[in-house]
Amino acid sequence: MPTLKIDGQEITVEPGTRIIEAADRLGIPIPRFCYHKGLSVAGNCRMCLVETNKSPKLVPSCYEVCQDGLEVKTNTERVREARRAVLEFILLNHPVDCPICDQAGECDLQDLYFAHDAKPSRHAFKKLHKPKAKVIGPHVILDAERCINCTRCVRFCEEIAKAPRLTQVHRGEWTHVDVFPGQELDHPYSMCCADVCPVGALTTRDFRFKCRVWFLKGTYSVCAECSRGCAIRVDTFNNAVQRIVPRYNPLVNNFWACDEGRLAYHRFEKDRVNEPSIEGTKVHRSEAIGYLLQVIGHKDVVVVLTPFLTCEDAYIACKVIKTFAPQAKIVVGGRGQGFQDDILIRADKNPNRAGLKVVLAGFGLNLEGVGALSTLQSEDLGVLVFGEEHADAELIKALVAKAMHSAAFACTGKGGLGAKAVIPMPSPYEVNGTFINEFGVIQRCRKAVEPECGILPVWRTMKDISEAKGVALMVNNEQDVFEEMKMVCKPLASLHFSDIGEFGIKLEGFSVESSEAKA
Amino acid sequence: MTKDTEALKEGDLYTTYLHLNMGPSHPAMHGTVRIYLKLDGETIVDSDVDIGYLHRGFEKMAESGTWTKVIPYTDRLNYVSPLINNVGYCGAVEKLLGIDITERCKFIRVFVSEISRIVDHLTAIGACALEVAAYTPFLWCMQAREEFYFLIEAITGARVTTSYVRIGGVRWDLPEDWVERYERAEKKLFEMLKDVEALLTRNRIFIDRNAGVGVMKAEDAIAWGFTGPCLRAAGVDYDVRKAQPYLGYDRLEFDVPVGTEGDNYDRYLVRLEEIRQSVRIIRQVIKQIPEGPVNISDWRIVLPPKEAVYNTIEGTIANFENVMKGIQVPKGEAYYAVEGGNGEVGFYVVSDGSGKPYRVHVRPPCFAIMQALSDMIKGRLVADIIPTFDSINMIGGEIDR
Numbered sequence: 001m002p003t004l005k006i007d008g009q010e011i012t013v014e015p016g017t018r019i020i021e022a023a024d025r026l027g028i029p030i031p032r033f034c035y036h037k038g039l040s041v042a043g044n045c046r047m048c049l050v051e052t053n054k055s056p057k058l059v060p061s062c063y064e065v066c067q068d069g070l071e072v073k074t075n076t077e078r079v080r081e082a083r084r085a086v087l088e089f090i091l092l093n094h095p096v097d098c099p100i101c102d103q104a105g106e107c108d109l110q111d112l113y114f115a116h117d118a119k120p121s122r123h124a125f126k127k128l129h130k131p132k133a134k135v136i137g138p139h140v141i142l143d144a145e146r147c148i149n150c151t152r153c154v155r156f157c158e159e160i161a162k163a164p165r166l167t168q169v170h171r172g173e174w175t176h177v178d179v180f181p182g183q184e185l186d187h188p189y190s191m192c193c194a195d196v197c198p199v200g201a202l203t204t205r206d207f208r209f210k211c212r213v214w215f216l217k218g219t220y221s222v223c224a225e226c227s228r229g230c231a232i233r234v235d236t237f238n239n240a241v242q243r244i245v246p247r248y249n250p251l252v253n254n255f256w257a258c259d260e261g262r263l264a265y266h267r268f269e270k271d272r273v274n275e276p277s278i279e280g281t282k283v284h285r286s287e288a289i290g291y292l293l294q295v296i297g298h299k300d301v302v303v304v305l306t307p308f309l310t311c312e313d314a315y316i317a318c319k320v321i322k323t324f325a326p327q328a329k330i331v332v333g334g335r336g337q338g339f340q341d342d343i344l345i346r347a348d349k350n351p352n353r354a355g356l357k358v359v360l361a362g363f364g365l366n367l368e369g370v371g372a373l374s375t376l377q378s379e380d381l382g383v384l385v386f387g388e389e390h391a392d393a394e395l396i397k398a399l400v401a402k403a404m405h406s407a408a409f410a411c412t413g414k415g416g417l418g419a420k421a422v423i424p425m426p427s428p429y430e431v432n433g434t435f436i437n438e439f440g441v442i443q444r445c446r447k448a449v450e451p452e453c454g455i456l457p458v459w460r461t462m463k464d465i466s467e468a469k470g471v472a473l474m475v476n477n478e479q480d481v482f483e484e485m486k487m488v489c490k491p492l493a494s495l496h497f498s499d500i501g502e503f504g505i506k507l508e509g510f511s512v513e514s515s516e517a518k519a
Numbered sequence: 520m521t522k523d524t525e526a527l528k529e530g531d532l533y534t535t536y537l538h539l540n541m542g543p544s545h546p547a548m549h550g551t552v553r554i555y556l557k558l559d560g561e562t563i564v565d566s567d568v569d570i571g572y573l574h575r576g577f578e579k580m581a582e583s584g585t586w587t588k589v590i591p592y593t594d595r596l597n598y599v600s601p602l603i604n605n606v607g608y609c610g611a612v613e614k615l616l617g618i619d620i621t622e623r624c625k626f627i628r629v630f631v632s633e634i635s636r637i638v639d640h641l642t643a644i645g646a647c648a649l650e651v652a653a654y655t656p657f658l659w660c661m662q663a664r665e666e667f668y669f670l671i672e673a674i675t676g677a678r679v680t681t682s683y684v685r686i687g688g689v690r691w692d693l694p695e696d697w698v699e700r701y702e703r704a705e706k707k708l709f710e711m712l713k714d715v716e717a718l719l720t721r722n723r724i725f726i727d728r729n730a731g732v733g734v735m736k737a738e739d740a741i742a743w744g745f746t747g748p749c750l751r752a753a754g755v756d757y758d759v760r761k762a763q764p765y766l767g768y769d770r771l772e773f774d775v776p777v778g779t780e781g782d783n784y785d786r787y788l789v790r791l792e793e794i795r796q797s798v799r800i801i802r803q804v805i806k807q808i809p810e811g812p813v814n815i816s817d818w819r820i821v822l823p824p825k826e827a828v829y830n831t832i833e834g835t836i837a838n839f840e841n842v843m844k845g846i847q848v849p850k851g852e853a854y855y856a857v858e859g860g861n862g863e864v865g866f867y868v869v870s871d872g873s874g875k876p877y878r879v880h881v882r883p884p885c886f887a888i889m890q891a892l893s894d895m896i897k898g899r900l901v902a903d904i905i906p907t908f909d910s911i912n913m914i915g916g917e918i919d920r
Contacts, residue, residue: 091832098835105843113833114840115847118818121831214843 004070019061019072020048030074031083031112033090033198034150035062038255040159045150047112049082050074058082080116087117093128093173095145103200105213109148130176137165137185139259140194140202144176147201153177153193160256161343163187177201188345191259195245206263207243211235216242219448220502222435223261224308224428226338227348229437230257231503234265234429234448241265241429241449249503251441258345268427271413274454278421285454288407289464291421295405296321296465298382301328302373302403304396306387307350308334309458310433310445312481314352314359315489316459316473317386320466322363325382332356333370336391346438351428355436362488370395380404386458387425388415409458424455431457432478434500436507442495443504536564539901543572547650547905550915554892554904561900566893570886573915581879585845586612586686589879594680596881597917599642600635600860602671605684608879610765611855611866612686615848620815624688625766626808631674631683632766632857633797633804634701637708638667639860640748640790640797643912647787648719650905651728656715663711666704673700686846687821688814698805705798716791729783733895733907736781744887747862748789749911753781759858770807773800783910790912820846845874861885861912883917 003012006023013022018041023030033045041062049058053071058078073079090109098104130144149168154177158164165185169178179185185193194202216235223230223244231249235242244265246257276288283291295301303321305314321328332353340347357367370392376399383400385408390396400406400418408419416422430451436442459481463473475481479497486492491507499505537558542548553569577596581589593608594601606628613620620628645660668678673694675683683690694700719725735745740753750757758775760768776792778785814821818837827834848870856865862884869878888911896904 091836094832096830096832096835098832098839104839110836110840111844113836114819114844117833118837119833120818120823120827121833123831 002066002068002070004066004068004072006072007074013066015065017066019050019052019059019064019066019070022066023061023072023074028074030061031116032062033108033112033148034152036152036155036196036255038160039152039155039196042151042155045086045148047083047086049079049086051076051079083112083116084119087113088119088122090148091121092123093145094148095127095143097143097146097200100209101143101146101200102203102208102213103146103197107200108198128173130174131178134178135205136179137190139205139263140185140190141205141208142178143201143203144178145201146199147176148199149175149177150198151177152196152198153202156189156193156196157185157187161187161189161192166193188258188260188341189256189343191262192246192256195255204243211237211242219446220247220444221429221448222351222443222445223257223264224351224435224445225258225261225264225349226346227307227350227353227438228253228344228346229351229435229441229443230261230344231443232257232261236448239450240269247502249443251503251506252437252439252443253344256344260345265427265429268411268429272452272455273410273413273415273422273424274452276421276423276454285464288421288423289461289468291405292384292407292423292461292465293324293468295382295384295403295407295421296325296328298404299327299380300376300378301325301382301384302376302399303328303330304333304370304383304385304387304390305330305356306334306390307332307348307353307356308387308389308428309352309356310431310435310478311352311355311359311442311485311489311492312433312478313386313431313458313462314356315362315485316462316475316481318359318363318365319473320462321384323466323471324469329373329376330360330365331368331370331372332360333385333390333392333396334387335389348438351437352435354438354440355434355442358436358489358491359485362485362490373399378402382406383419385409385417385419388412388417390417393417409461423461426451426455426457430455433457434482434497440491440507441504442492442500442507444497444500541901541904543569547908549646549908549913550918552889552908552913552915552918554908556901556904558901561902563896563899563901563904566896568889568892570889571919573919575920577881577920578879581876583875585842585874586848586876587842587845589876590684591680591682594682595916596883596920597639597859597861597864597914598679599914600639601679601681602631602635602675602683603639603857603859603864605681606632606766607855607857607859607864607866608868609684609686610857611853611868612846612848614855615851615853615868615870616686616820616846617849618687618815618817618820620688621812622767622809623692623811624813626804627689627693627813628684628766629768629771630693630801630804630808631671631681633800634667634671636797636858636860637794638664638671639912640794641667641708643790643860643909644715644719644787646912647729647783647906647909648715648725650909651725653719653722653725656718659711659715663704663708666707670697670700670704673697685814685821687817688812692813701801701805705801708794708798712791712794720788720791726784728903728906729787729910731780731782731784732899732903733783733786733910734781735891735895739891739894740781743891745862745891746884746887747859748786748793749781749888750862751776752778752785752789754779759856759863763856765855765857768800771800771803773797783906786910847872847874848876856882859884859917861888861914861917864917881917881920883920885911885913885918889913889918 032048034042043060043063048061050061051073134142218233230253231247244262335349337347381403383403383406388410406419407421409425482497539556542553543551551572555567557565593604596604641664645657649657675681737753823834828838850872852869865882867880871877
């Protein structure tokens, strides 16, 4: 275990640790462009050069491995000169694009220039021109003049996405990144290339010119498109989602997220159900609650939950149903299986199936699919459906048609499944709650967008049903629900809602059904 | 204790003190101040001076933006001499940054400070005259002041909300004809001053209203924390420009007028003489000011020139980062004091290492002076409040921030 000194501070690290990692641990800032913790080391930007006692020349700290007795200095005049030189060369042909570049405000080149250089230009000639605003894929656009040739995107495509679509073309000062002729940047993680790009050379088409980054408010949340549950940050402005970027979570997704999950917010931008309606007529909420009481008052009641619900929503829903309709048959629908790879994308396109399993187990129920209802015959049927995307939609619609009273919670107008009453449901960006992913990691989903005033969390509506029946539930927010839920759901017993931090928590005693994927 | 608790002799009328509220909305209460008076007839038994009606949260607002964004707020502190506030604040931040400004910039800052001082004193003298019903000298002072406002407008672009000084320099160099403009203003100033002095300085009514009124002796003045003309009128020779020279004041020759009695009349005379001394300083500045750059060349502190911003990537980035993230001032604290129109204007700035101020505190000179107002008017008549309050020259924006 080598022990070394960086700027006088001593640290002992595992063998094979690079100097830059050791410095990051000590909190000593070393500027870098090409080094990325999730990618292999390239050592081509030369920004991380430091002075050491074991070499007469400056060494790249992203490449040099820590040795015993190494003394590293990160702030001598030689190091500062080297950084200024690197920045000066990078900026020689860099276009004056800041006013139109999306990266402004989160650009490494801007920040490092101001912190380490801030000298005027000595370039007296015209700048080179390279392809500008070139669409290289369905989600990514290239501005080659801004490229600083760090090769982060090239390494990402090769090592993480396993689809080597990008490369450096030409040579000398003409070098820039591009796709191969006739090919596109078409792998399912293409937007991550724009994330790793330290400048605005690769940007996402979805976010291009949409909003300046300093107006954005970021909310740490969880993606709801598949059972991986990648940690994301939802950036909003004016109460509307502007973009979604992945967050570092070593337990779930490392640094990456797939394009599909990042673009899913478009589904909830329009055509929202924002008021309850019965048979097409908008009604007051109290009428809707009354109708829901009728639905669960039948001799036979079918409740189709969806794994889009958070654990808290599912728990209160089950509790209220079990209390006032103990005869109800509770099944779980949701989206079907889809494409799976061994990087991040999972086949189960629902975020919280594992969470529903835990919640139902707390009520002594097994998780059963909608298929279990195919043989159901009834003359006195009430059907309550949650969520709008169900693989077994036809089966549910058939049941709804047979029912005397039927109600569906839906986000958009595409939901409803023919039910007589449609109740508004918030989108995954409008809820506070927890999701448990396929591998047993429980994460906090946080409200990024304030929904319209008619759209209340599902558990609130279920609580209103209970109160209409005269039983008040002693919960006022999701934290209260969680604290109650963990009394009956064993895997959650030792957790606190407010302690489920940035990375989530891997639950004990959780059986992993499918194999761990790499990434 | 009211009079009626004393034993009443038979035949006495029942009397009590009159509690009279003067202000905050009152023509003689400059910048909204309330003086709550306890009167026995016309005599002031006691008074309570109530400030804060113009409190706008300057110090709190300063914490919410970058260091540069505080400068327009400083204009609105002492709004009759805004350039002095600009100079004081920027000097404090430069002290914290540990940088030195260019020579030409130092002389420019001295020049604008002294012009502001002249404007401040003209306003004070004019108000002193106005409120004892000498309307004509007031208007003459205003005429002279107008010329200086034209000059300030030519230099900074505004009469009052100047925001001229920047951290590391000033907004732009003086206009090419600044000397002619100044000389025009100076000519008008002396024309008016000659007549104002003729009407006021040996005027029986003015002297009766002001001499011996609002007396504050040297010992008490120091105890109260007085600075500026009010302290010097009491006989204490203390001027920040001489005691702790800044911006090269130690290279300039000027005298500091000192009074003897510490009454309103002395304060008026001190201000009058200070105008002449300011003119003396300005004349030296005109002779000695060197050519050269007005701003330092470090783009981490001053904005780059616009040709660089629009045409080079370095200029664009430096401008963007400077504006968006603010000047990265290292952790620490600094106190920087300048001689304002009313005394020592101090700026105490604390940085936490980011581009936003952690704390900006202003030491308003008239705060200490207003504490003593109650003492100065005790036992005198209501009519004496007016000239006393005027000669203190309390500026609401400065005292309340």
